[in-house]
Each structure stands twice: as structure tokens, then as C-alpha cells.
Amino acid sequence: MFDNETTERGQVGIGTLIVFIAMVLVAAIAAGVLINTAGMLQTQAEATGEESTDLVSERVDITSEVGIVEDTDSDDPTNITSVNLTVTGAAGSDEIDLNETIIQAVGPNGQENLVMPKIDDTDSTYLNSTEPGNATNLTSGHFAVIDDNNNYVASDQAVLGDDDNDYTIILNPEVEPFGSTEEPFGQGDESSLSIVSPSGATTEVELRAPDLFTDSGEAVRL
Template identity: 30%
Template sequence: MKGTTPNKVRRFSCNTDAAIGIGSLIIFIAMIIVAGIAASVLIQTMNTLQEQAMNTGRETIRDISAGIEVVEVSGYVVNSKIDQLAISITPIVASDAIDLSHTFVSLSDSTKKVILNYDSNLFSDNANNGFFQTLNSSNLTATTYGILVIRDLDNSCSASTPVINENDLVVIIVNTTKCFSGISPRAEVTGNVVPEYGVRGVISFIAPSVFVEKIVDLQP
């Protein structure tokens, strides 16, 4: 009995060493798998961040390379108040094309603010009867504006697709009686012509203290 005990101990020791070796191998394999998964996640994250950065860059370039400039603003006076506004706009230099069907006008007379969108039923490819007599402004509302085309060399601006590009000139007609019950003398008016993307056109003027003429220049 005493002679067999050392053999049993030695066999037990050998089995323990083998188990430890297998355990270490399993841990090593698990570490490799975890490292691979982590690397895969890291690569995917890097790709996502790179794509987001590229998209942001493209949007930034688009936002600074397109936009609208307000050339001038004039008003039509009825009963000692400005009844209509004619806002002349053109794309900024080297701008991408601007789709006016996705462009809105914000206006405020210091007491009320309105947002106006394009009404395709109020469009004219000319201004033969002048800014304020070509369209039937009574059909405009407190939420819509019309368009007169003054210059469109490539015929890109139509009632259904009012797209303007470099050197085009159009006039936005607003019925201010519907918006504000008219614009009174000395009223301060501010606003923007806001394209789908890019630089906004700025509207800012103070109405004259007295309206002498039927048509008044307001900006610049």
C-alpha cells in the first residue's frame, strides 16, 4: 500500500499541469477573439466617423458656396400704407442652383412675423405690366408669395420648377395687407429669403415717414 502512493501523486500532478495548459490555451484563444472583435468594432467606428466627416465637409462647402442675395426691395402704396412688396433676388456669385419651391420668406413688422412659401399659381415669366400690376396680388395670402421672372438666360425658372442660377434675377411679390394689414410709415421691417441650403438673403428697412409716391424704394 505504501509503495503505490507516490505513483498516484505523480499522476495527479501530471493531470493538473495538463489542465492548466489547456486553460491557458483557452484564455489565449479567447483573448485573440476579443481582440479581433474590438479591432472590427474600431474599424467600423473609424469608417463611420470618416463618412460623417466627409458628409459634414460636403454640407459645409454647399452651405458656403450657394445662397441668395436681396438686390432691392420696393413697395406699392395704397391708402397711405404699403400694400405690396417687390423683393428682387439673385443667386450669390458662383452659387449652385436655387430651387424657389423649397425657399421660404420670413417677414416681421416688429409686431407680427409671417412665413411665406411659393404659390405656383402666382407666377409670370415677365413683368410687362410692372412689378405690382402683373400678378393678381389679391390671390396672395399671409402664407404665400408669387414670382416674376426678370432675367433667366437658360429658361430654368418656370411655374412648376422655379429654379434660378447665377445671373438670374426674379422678383418675389408679397401682399403685405394680407400679412400685416399693410405697412405703416416708420414701420421697421426685417426678414430673410431662406433657400433650402446656403446663404440667406437679408431684408431690412424702415418705411419712410411719409409716402409721397405710389411706388417707394425701401432697400437698399
């Protein structure tokens, strides 16, 4: 027969064991929560890091900004018939789809979001394919892309970084927000552009036409 002292010690031992097991379970649950939380924070940090990297690297670089002066018999040309921006992907960027790019333009005649219209090899809804590089047939709210040979680039091929070619974005200065048919973008006029790539990276561009054009058909730096 067990005496009372032995029985009491056994009960104390079982109670201690129960408390120990409970502490182990609580610690395991807490560890699981911490590991899960750490995993979520790591995933969020990686996503945030990727987004931050994209906002820096996945942007369009402008290598040249020129305007084409109207070709006229006048000795004093005053207007521009095309704004040409030679573009490339920023260093370290992946492919940038210009068809998914938006140009937020502010000019003398208001502001407008410009997008690339749907263009294929036979589509001339917006463009006059018989005059390569001609921007005057672009309607308000649109920009187009041409290659090194001044040929229009189809929407599904206007991708920076998939070849060694530079592309040129062309804008029509005779439509909003740059100007109008009666008063197109011309001498001394200014405009600002924000080119937003599909990743959300933004490139700021300031355009300012010279105060005086000298030759018809010349290309002037903006």
C-alpha cells in the first residue's frame, strides 16, 4: 500500500508533466505562427523589391527628341508636322511593350492620354502607309511607332528589347493637346510628356520648340 507522501509526489509529478506538455504545445504553436508570419513578410518584401526594381529599370529611355518642320515654300516656316522620340529600354530592363505604354501629354492645347492604336500590316485606319513616318494622319489620343526605315511598326511587334533596333515614337503636333489644324505646335511652344511603361515606371520628357525655324523640312532638336 502506498503512503500519502508517495501519492502526493506522484500527483505533483503528473501536474508538472501536464504543464510541461502544455508549454511545449504553446511554444510549437507560437513557433508555427512566427514561421508563417516570417514567410508572409519575406514574400511581401520580395514582391515589393521586385516592384521597386521594375519602377526603376523597366522604363523607356529617350535618346533623341526632334521635330520635323513643315515643308513649305515659305521662307519663314513656323510649324512642326511631326514630333519624333527615339526610344530604347533602360539599362537592365526586360522587354517593354509600347502597345501597353501610355503617354500622358500636357501641351498648349490641354492634356491627353495617348495610346498606340491597333495597327497591323494592312491596317491604315489611323495611318497613311504610303507616306512612311508621316504623323499628320494620327488622330487625337494616339501615338505611333516607326522603325529605322521609317516604316510603321505593327502593334504586336512594338516591343523594346527583343532586337537590336531602336524605335521612334511619333506624335501629331496638329491635334490636342499639342495644337490644332489651325494652330499646330510651332515656334517657341512647350509640352511635357510622362511615358508610363506597362510596369508603371515613368520617364519625364520636356519638349520646347526653337524660337525660330530656318529651313523647311529640317529636323530641329526639341
